[in-house]
Amino acid sequence: MLFETIYQIIQSLFIFGSSLCLAAYPAVSILLSKLPKVPVILIFAHLFLLAPISSFCLPTLVVFDQAPAAAVSKPAAAASKTTVGPAVKGLDQLKISNANSAGNSDSNASRPQSQQGLSSTPGTGTATPTDSGTPLVKTKRRIDVAAEYAKHQRDRDTINLVVVGHVDAGKSTLMGHLLYALGQVNERTMRKFERDAEKIGKGSFAYAWVLDETEEERSRGVTMDVATSSFATKNRKFTLLDSPGHRDFVPNMISGASRADVAVLVVDASTGEFESGFDGNGQTREHAILIRSLGVRQLVVAVNKLDCVDWSQGRYADILDRLLAFLTGCGYLREDVRFVPVSGLKGTNLVRRIDDNGDSAAPDELRSWYVDETDATQGKPRAGPCLVDLLDTFTMPERPVSKAFRLAVTDFFRGGTFGSSNSVSVSGRIAQGHVQVGERVVVVPGGATGVVRSIDVDYVSEEWAVAGDSVVLMIQEVDMQQFSIGSVVCAGPPAKPIAAVQRFEAQLVVFDPQVPITNGFPALMHIQSLNVPVVVHKIIETLDQRTGEVVKRRPRHIRKGATARVEIRSETPVCLEVFKESKELGRVMLRKNGETIAAGIVTQLFSK
Numbered sequence: 001m002l003f004e005t006i007y008q009i010i011q012s013l014f015i016f017g018s019s020l021c022l023a024a025y026p027a028v029s030i031l032l033s034k035l036p037k038v039p040v041i042l043i044f045a046h047l048f049l050l051a052p053i054s055s056f057c058l059p060t061l062v063v064f065d066q067a068p069a070a071a072v073s074k075p076a077a078a079a080s081k082t083t084v085g086p087a088v089k090g091l092d093q094l095k096i097s098n099a100n101s102a103g104n105s106d107s108n109a110s111r112p113q114s115q116q117g118l119s120s121t122p123g124t125g126t127a128t129p130t131d132s133g134t135p136l137v138k139t140k141r142r143i144d145v146a147a148e149y150a151k152h153q154r155d156r157d158t159i160n161l162v163v164v165g166h167v168d169a170g171k172s173t174l175m176g177h178l179l180y181a182l183g184q185v186n187e188r189t190m191r192k193f194e195r196d197a198e199k200i201g202k203g204s205f206a207y208a209w210v211l212d213e214t215e216e217e218r219s220r221g222v223t224m225d226v227a228t229s230s231f232a233t234k235n236r237k238f239t240l241l242d243s244p245g246h247r248d249f250v251p252n253m254i255s256g257a258s259r260a261d262v263a264v265l266v267v268d269a270s271t272g273e274f275e276s277g278f279d280g281n282g283q284t285r286e287h288a289i290l291i292r293s294l295g296v297r298q299l300v301v302a303v304n305k306l307d308c309v310d311w312s313q314g315r316y317a318d319i320l321d322r323l324l325a326f327l328t329g330c331g332y333l334r335e336d337v338r339f340v341p342v343s344g345l346k347g348t349n350l351v352r353r354i355d356d357n358g359d360s361a362a363p364d365e366l367r368s369w370y371v372d373e374t375d376a377t378q379g380k381p382r383a384g385p386c387l388v389d390l391l392d393t394f395t396m397p398e399r400p401v402s403k404a405f406r407l408a409v410t411d412f413f414r415g416g417t418f419g420s421s422n423s424v425s426v427s428g429r430i431a432q433g434h435v436q437v438g439e440r441v442v443v444v445p446g447g448a449t450g451v452v453r454s455i456d457v458d459y460v461s462e463e464w465a466v467a468g469d470s471v472v473l474m475i476q477e478v479d480m481q482q483f484s485i486g487s488v489v490c491a492g493p494p495a496k497p498i499a500a501v502q503r504f505e506a507q508l509v510v511f512d513p514q515v516p517i518t519n520g521f522p523a524l525m526h527i528q529s530l531n532v533p534v535v536v537h538k539i540i541e542t543l544d545q546r547t548g549e550v551v552k553r554r555p556r557h558i559r560k561g562a563t564a565r566v567e568i569r570s571e572t573p574v575c576l577e578v579f580k581e582s583k584e585l586g587r588v589m590l591r592k593n594g595e596t597i598a599a600g601i602v603t604q605l606f607s608k
C-alpha cells in the first residue's frame, strides 16, 4: 500500500511537471528566441524525456485503480481478451481452460465462464489433474449429451439386431444376401466372392462370405464368431450381429446376443432340417430361450430354404404353429413375434414384396398363398410383407441414457487410431448412460482410471455416445493389464462405479439339465461376454413361476422348468448390478457341459 501511494505521488509530480512544461512551452520558446545563447536543446530534451514517462505512468495508474476481485468476476469473454500478466489472480485459470480447448478456443472464449468448464467436476472439460497433479485432459467443451441425444435421437438411433438359429439354417447367407440387395456390398466384391467360393468348392456359400470373413470360417463353411455389420431400412438403422449356430460356439453367440435389442431367428424349412434344429438338443430352441433370457422381446422368424420344399404353404404353416406354441411358452408375446417365408440363397422376399412392383422372379407357389391379410379385406389382396418390411417396424427400445455410464468390455487391444502406446481401445455396447471425449472413466474390477481420447460409434468417429451404441473407446493413461473381457468401464468420480462381487443372489429359471441342480452345483456363468466358473452355493427356495410365491424352502434340488432363488459364488470378482437397477447388467446365464441349464436375474449383491 505504501509503495503504491509513493508511486502515485511521483507519477502525479511527473505529470504535473510535464503539463507545466507543455503549457509554458510557447512563451518560453519566444523568450528563448530573443536570447540565442540559451541552450534551447536542453529544454527540448527535458520535454522529450517527460512525455514518455507520463505516457507510461497513465495506464499503470488505471490498472491499480481496479481491484483484483473485479477482474476475476468479469465475464470470460472480456477476460480472455485482456493481456494482463499472471499476477492478476483468476485469469491464469482461464488461460488453462482456453488452452485445453484447442481448436475450440474461439467458440469457448465467447461463452460465459460458467460454461467454459471451470467447474471442479472431474472429466468435464477442465484441466483435470492426473495422479501426479499435472493437467491431463485436453478436452473440447463439455457437451450436454442428454440434450444432444434428445435433439438427434431419431436420426442416430440404431437397433442392435442379432441373427440366431441352428447350425446351417442359412443365417449368414440370408443376411449376406440382404446386405447385397440393400447395396451394402458392391457388384465387384460379390462377383469375387462367387468366384473364390466356387474355386474351393463352396459356391453356395458366396453370400455367407459377406459376413464370414475369416479363412477358417470360409473353408469350413461355418460361422465361428459374431460378425458385425450395419444397414438401414426406410425408418430404422441397424447394427447387425450375425452369430454362430454351431453348439461349440454358443458362448460367442451369447456374447453377440447380450448386445442385441431384437432378433431374427432363422429356421431351415427343408425336410428333416427344421426338426433337427427344433427337437432334442437343436439350437433353434436353445437360441430362442437364450435371447429371451437376455432381454430380447421382439422377434422375426425367417422361415428359410422354403425353395427346398417348393414353397409349400403346408410346411410353412406347420413350422409356424409349432414355433409359435414354443415361443409363447418361453415368454414371447404373440404380437411381438412375426413370421416371414424366405429364401436367403435366391433372395426371395428379402427386400421387396413379391407382388407386381416387386420381385418378378418370385415363385408362383408363394404368390398363391402369401398375401397380406389386411389388404385382402379391402378386396385387393397384395403380397405379404418382406423381411425388410418387418425389420422396419421393430419398435425402438428405450435407452437408459440418464443412468451412470457403463460399458461391458467385449474386446480390447493396445493403442488405437492415434497409435498411442499408453492407451487401450475397448469395444462393447454401452449398457447405460453416456460418455464423451475427454471424460474420466473407471475400469472395474480394479478401479484404474483413464480418460476417453476418442469414440467410434459403428466405425464413425464421434464426440459422444449413449446407451445402446456399439462403440470402440480409446482410453488413455491406463494400462492394458487393467482390462479383461467382462470388465465394465464406468463413469468416473463422483459417480458410483458398478460393484464387483463374488457372492450374489439370483432368481433362476431352470431349463433341462442332464443332472439336477443341487447345493454346490458347479457351472459356467455367462454375463455379457464374460464366462466365469461359479457354484450354486445354496438353493434358498423354489417359487411359483406365475405368482412368485414360495413353493418350497431349502429344497434339495431344482426340478426341470422350476423357478428358484439361489445364492451363487464365483471364483473371481464379477461386475454385476441388481436387475431392477439395470436390465442389461443384471442378467446371468448358467451352462454346463456345453448346454444352457438356467437363466435368471440378479436380485441381491453381497460385498463379502
Ligand SMILES: Nc1nc2c(ncn2[C@@H]2O[C@H](COP(=O)(O)OP(=O)(O)OP(=O)(O)O)[C@@H](O)[C@H]2O)c(=O)[nH]1
Pocket: 165, 166, 167, 168, 169, 170, 171, 172, 173, 174, 204, 205, 208, 221, 222, 223, 224, 243, 244, 245, 246, 304, 305, 306, 307, 308, 342, 343, 344, 345, 346
Ligand atoms: N436352397 C437353399 N439353400 C440355402 C438357403 N440359405 C442358405 N442355404 C445354404 O445353406 C448352407 C448354410 O448356409 P449358411 O448361411 O452358412 O448357414 P448359417 O446358418 O450361417 O451357418 P452357421 O452360422 O455356421 O450356423 C449354405 O450351403 C447355403 O447356400 C436357401 O434359402 N435355400
